[in-house]
Amino acid sequence: MLRLALPVVVAELGWTAMATVDTLMVGRLSPEAIGAVSLGSGIFLGVTMFGMGLLLGLDTLISQAFGAGKLEDCHRSLLHGIYAALALAVPLTGILLLVIGGLPGFGINPDVLELTIPYLRPVTWSLLPLLLYSASRRFLQATGHVTMVMVVLVTANLVNVVTNWGLIFGHWGFPELGVVGAGWATFASRTFMAITLLGAIVFYEWRERRGLFQTPLGLEWTRMRRLFSLGLPAACQITLEMGLFSVATVLAGRLDAASLAAHQIALSVAATTFMVPLGVSSAAAVLVGHAVGARDRDGVARGGWMSIALGVGFMFMAMLTLFLFPRQIIGLFTTDPAVLSVGVSLLYVAAFFQLFDGLQVVTTGALRGIGETRTPMVVALIGYWVLGLPTGYVLCFTLGYGVSGLWVGMLVGLFVVGVVLLGVWMRRLRRWLP
16 A cells, blocks of 8 residues: 555645645745735636546546456546546636636735736646646556656656746746746646656556557447546535635635735645645555455455555644644745734644544545445535535634634534544445455
């Protein structure tokens, strides 16, 4: 599991490092610039994660087929994942363009809004490369080529840093674009990721002669329906979770610039720690899927429980770190006294939800490995949107606790989802044990 999980964890950390680097680099401009990147990234991911979530069905299809030794089946699923990515890009890009046009009506701080819209425009065009990257990555992970995924994410971060430095501040002959430059750097790095991973698949298949180039190109509606039947609940679940943070960011945008900047910084920190259990979750889906395909009942249990133990164990250490060193962590991003004060209070709340955030995401991965994606969707709907977000809204705006109230609401949602999904895993696991 560690051989599979560690490269995926590094890849996930590389993914969130892009957003963190963007925040660090635009933080040299102003608190409004931090808020604009926060708001723009939240809106983009709130829409895009639905498409990436649909492709999570490939985890189940490819890992179970690979575990059963059906390589042709793996290739057919990859091809349909690419078809799905191309089909999803058009409506999702349209939705983003409509959202950009409607942002002035959301009551967002005018100084932040003035920077958010220009930042979002170039980021929107990175949607198709991101979907192609996601389909390619799921195939490589499920078939054991996880190291390439890690290498590509690390390299893409270098592309992002160099492009940010040139376009944000006008170095090396580039125009000084400020926040807009960060948007174009994001587009460049995501395009690099998609092209490189697709190229890696072609290289591996040519070298190992596993039959990819003999795969029929025709569309199989049965396979596409199976992909969507698995991916749609997963997409809804991840959209509900990302939507919770996106809506919280939009609501934070109605507060002062310092609160929004502190929200973005704390969110970047929480997202960084979350990447470790998210990587373990991907490993759990693959390992459990392999065991299901091989009809290895003990392997299903071992893969799931070891993943849960590793993910929660790491988040316990993250909880201690955030609780003990909040001011030092926020100080890495800003020296603004108002942002520091609010950010420290948010990290205290974030420390408490680390365990439950790790628990819910790793358990979701284990459940996805056995093909269970509908129940996590329902649990996420109730936990995040029926309980978490309304609680946060009341605490923030009705009771006057500000952005800290929003974060307490997110804590409530994550606690409920994590505990309930653990119970679902234990119940479903009994069906696989002798």
